[in-house]
Every structure is written in C-alpha cells, then in structure tokens.
Amino acid sequence: MNPRFKPGDAVTVRRAYPPGHLRTPHYIRGHHGIVERVCGSFANPEELAFGRNGLPALPLYRVRFTQRQVWPDYAGADGDTVDIEIYEHWLERV
Amino acid sequence: MRGYHDIGGLEAGPLHKSQHDYALWEKRVDAMLVLLSSKKLITTDELRLGIETLGADAYERLSYYERWIASISRALVARGVITTDELGRRMADAGRRARDSA
Numbered sequence: 046m047n048p049r050f051k052p053g054d055a056v057t058v059r060r061a062y063p064p065g066h067l068r069t070p071h072y073i074r075g076h077h078g079i080v081e082r083v084c085g086s087f088a089n090p091e092e093l094a095f096g097r098n099g100l101p102a103l104p105l106y107r108v109r110f111t112q113r114q115v116w117p118d119y120a121g122a123d124g125d126t127v128d129i130e131i132y133e134h135w136l137e138r139v
Numbered sequence: 140m141r142g143y144h145d146i147g148g149l150e151a152g153p154l155h156k157s158q159h160d161y162a163l164w165e166k167r168v169d170a171m172l173v174l175l176s177s178k179k180l181i182t183t184d185e186l187r188l189g190i191e192t193l194g195a196d197a198y199e200r201l202s203y204y205e206r207w208i209a210s211i212s213r214a215l216v217a218r219g220v221i222t223t224d225e226l227g228r229r230m231a232d233a234g235r236r237a238r239d240s241a
Contacts, residue, residue: 066184072148096182
C-alpha cells in the first residue's frame with residue numbers, strides 16, 4: 046500500500062476501542078499529532094495476533110505529539126514531544 | 140475499553156530497580172520462544188494477545204515468564220502444534236519429576 050500521509054501532515058488518532066491486540070496506546074487515542082516520518086510497511090500486528098499473515102502490509106508512521114497537549118498537567122518544558130509509531134488505519138487527516 | 144496491560148499515563152508507584160538472576164526454567168521459556176519464532180510457529184503479536192487476554196487477575200498474579208509460558212501454550216494449542224491432552228500429560232510428568240527430586 047502507498048502511504049496516505051507524508052512527513053509534516055497533521056493527523057488525528059482514531060478514538061477506537063476494538064478488542065484484540067492493539068499497538069496504539071490508549072492514552073494517545075483522540076489526540077492530534079504531526080507525521081514525523083514514514084517508517085515503512087509492515088504486516089498488521091492486529092491480524093498477526095490471531096495467527097493470520099497480516100497482509101497486505103500497512104504503512105507505519107512515527108507521529109509526534111506535544112506532551113503538554115497529551116498531558117494537561119505536564120510539568121516538563123513547553124517544547125517537549127513524544128513520538129509514537131502508529132499504523133495507518135489508526136490515523137485520520139486533520 | 141483500556142486493556143489492563145495498557146497502563147501508559149497511569150499512577151504506577153515506585154520502580155523496583157533491583158537485579159536478579161534468571162531461573163533455569165525462565166531461560167528455557169525464553170529459548171523456546173526464540174525457537175518457535177524462528178520456525179514461524181508463533182509471532183510476537185500472538186504472544187502479546189495471549190498475555191493481554193489472560194485476565195487482569197492472572198496478569199497481576201503471574202510473573203513475567205509465567206505469563207509467557209501461559210500464552211505460548213495457548214497459542215500452540217490454537218495452531219494445532221500441540222494438543223491440550225499432550226500438554227496436560229507433559230505437565231503432570233513434570234510435576235511428578237519435581238516432586239520426586241524434592
């Protein structure tokens with residue numbers, strides 16, 4: 046699959062709560078971030094978890110979030126960020 | 140719903156930084172996972188799903204490698220690599236050996 050997003054794109058993490066094995070942390074769902082890089086395409090871990098082949102491979106992105114936005118009581122520096130690797134089906138364009 | 144393992148951002152108490160040696164059985168579980176992965180009989184994601192569906196009580200009660208072997212056993216049964224009957228018999232044998240050597 047060709048990646049839908051490119052570095053610099055603003056994205057939102059879907060607020061989704063399906064059962065199974067999910068690589069998208071609970072705390073980041075619903076937050077806005079910026080695509081930092083495209084990491085490549087990888088077999089879908091949510092399918093691999095059930096013994097299937099996880100194909101077609103899905104684009105994986107490193108998405109950068111502002112700590113202050115993720116944690117309202119964040120005590121560190123204003124510019125601090127957190128990078129999370131997230132599969133394409135969890136992201137929507139802002 | 141938040142999985143019981145998905146604890147990013149939650150209050151977690153102090154970190155225990157003490158070091159400890161691994162028991163022989165823990166090393167064997169680790170080696171078993173490496174072998175099964177290299178033979179494509181399990182994926183990291185199957186291992187994780189098994190741990191994430193142990194139930195919150197078992198997850199809290201079991202040690203790190205106890206979670207692994209519980210999950211590995213379930214995945215191998217689900218894939219048809221072993222049967223529950225074989226697993227049960229081998230567990231009973233291992234229990235007997237442990238009691239005999241005690």
